Amino acid sequence: MECVSSRIRNTAGKEIIKEKSPLVEEPYIHPTACVKDSILGRWTAVGARTEMRETVFSDYSYVMNDCQIIYAEIGKFCSIASHTRINPSNHPIWRATSHHFTYRSKFYGFGEDDEEIFQWRRDHKVTLGHDVWIGHGAVILPGVKIGTGAVVGAGSVVTKEVKPYTIVAGVPARVIRRRLSEEVEASLIRIQWWNWTHDQLAEALEDFRCLDAASFAAKYDLFGEILEGKDESLSSKPLGGAFHVQRG
Numbered sequence: 001m002e003c004v005s006s007r008i009r010n011t012a013g014k015e016i017i018k019e020k021s022p023l024v025e026e027p028y029i030h031p032t033a034c035v036k037d038s039i040l041g042r043w044t045a046v047g048a049r050t051e052m053r054e055t056v057f058s059d060y061s062y063v064m065n066d067c068q069i070i071y072a073e074i075g076k077f078c079s080i081a082s083h084t085r086i087n088p089s090n091h092p093i094w095r096a097t098s099h100h101f102t103y104r105s106k107f108y109g110f111g112e113d114d115e116e117i118f119q120w121r122r123d124h125k126v127t128l129g130h131d132v133w134i135g136h137g138a139v140i141l142p143g144v145k146i147g148t149g150a151v152v153g154a155g156s157v158v159t160k161e162v163k164p165y166t167i168v169a170g171v172p173a174r175v176i177r178r179r180l181s182e183e184v185e186a187s188l189i190r191i192q193w194w195n196w197t198h199d200q201l202a203e204a205l206e207d208f209r210c211l212d213a214a215s216f217a218a219k220y221d222l223f224g225e226i227l228e229g230k231d232e233s234l235s236s237k238p239l240g241g242a243f244h245v246q247r248g
């Protein structure tokens, strides 16, 4: 989904460039994907054969092919690799049987469905902050919260909360390390670049590419400088590419 063109050869060995459409503000949903009762933000993309239900999928987030996402709130700029499952529903294991005929009863001609079970599932939403990267084939279990900037390793099963900017991996997922230093993470959270406008992102693209996270934070975290008392004359400082710092 990230590339807009691919180079392939025809049977005569001649290289042809197949153009793919770039994304637009309106969400892109692959024709084989199934999205129901969900809210999709701007510049979002949903890959082939992915199923999404009752989910909020915020601006710039994308999910690749063959994923399933249900009852989830997903922040901005999240990257979800293929074959990931977010919120595989639990069954009522306290009952005599965990089989779904006790709640999906219409299927079997047993009368009305048991809505309480569906509501119980809905109540165990999965929440992802902003800029979360979920690796290939991960499973995020019901009710789990994953903080902004966190990374989930390929093939992980996430059973518990993941703190912001933490890298977890394995089954069950355990903390490997923090992604950046505590100071840089705090700066990025203050900067909230994920709330910048499309134009502001475009303007800062070179910095996103060329600066490491610490230099990026140093350049844009004006509030951090105030906190540290480093700069007493911010009003006279040229702002350069710095954007407004939004605080909650």
Ligand SMILES: CC(C)(COP(=O)(O)OP(=O)(O)OC[C@H]1O[C@@H](n2cnc3c(N)ncnc32)[C@H](O)[C@@H]1OP(=O)(O)O)[C@@H](O)C(=O)NCCC(=O)NCCS
Residues within 6 Å of the ligand: 079, 080, 081, 082, 134, 135, 136, 137, 151, 152, 153, 154, 155, 156, 167, 168, 169, 170, 171, 176
């Ligand atoms: C999680 C990840 C980002 C960690 O990268 P990293 O910080 O460079 O980690 P390292 O390779 O240094 O590994 C650190 C430890 O974690 C383990 N580890 C890394 N990834 C793991 C994973 N996915 N599952 C289980 N253990 C993992 C390593 O074996 C190593 O263990 P050790 O300390 O016992 O030797 C990376 O391993 C990963 O899983 N990337 C996902 C790639 C992907 O799915 N891409 C999809 C396309 S978007």
